[in-house]
Amino acid sequence: MRMIKRILALLECIVIMFLIISEYNIRKVNARTSGLRQKPVIIDIVLFNYEDTYISLVKQSLEDIQKQNEGKVKFNFYDSKGNQAIQDEILDNLSKKSRYSISKSS
Numbered sequence: 001m002r003m004i005k006r007i008l009a010l011l012e013c014i015v016i017m018f019l020i021i022s023e024y025n026i027r028k029v030n031a032r033t034s035g036l037r038q039k040p041v042i043i044d045i046v047l048f049n050y051e052d053t054y055i056s057l058v059k060q061s062l063e064d065i066q067k068q069n070e071g072k073v074k075f076n077f078y079d080s081k082g083n084q085a086i087q088d089e090i091l092d093n094l095s096k097k098s099r100y101s102i103s104k105s106s
Helices: 002-023 053-068 084-096
Strands: 041-047 073-079
Touching (some): 041 084
């Protein structure tokens, strides 16, 4: 009786492995990048004050990222000179630019 249970368990394992292997299909996809150069991602950054030590370090780090990813990303920096009204005006002007299109899907 024990021997029959072991044989049945072994057969079950073999059947399960066969089903898993038969369902697992490896698909090859021949994909390559286009030879065309894509547009870089443009990111507008409004900084409160360029002269602030921390903010200048953040700006420098972002400039380094831009240099490392030339042609992929471009940062546009705007200085509000520590003035909230100037910062609001810059943000308002940037929001009116139509460099991108936002479409709703129904």
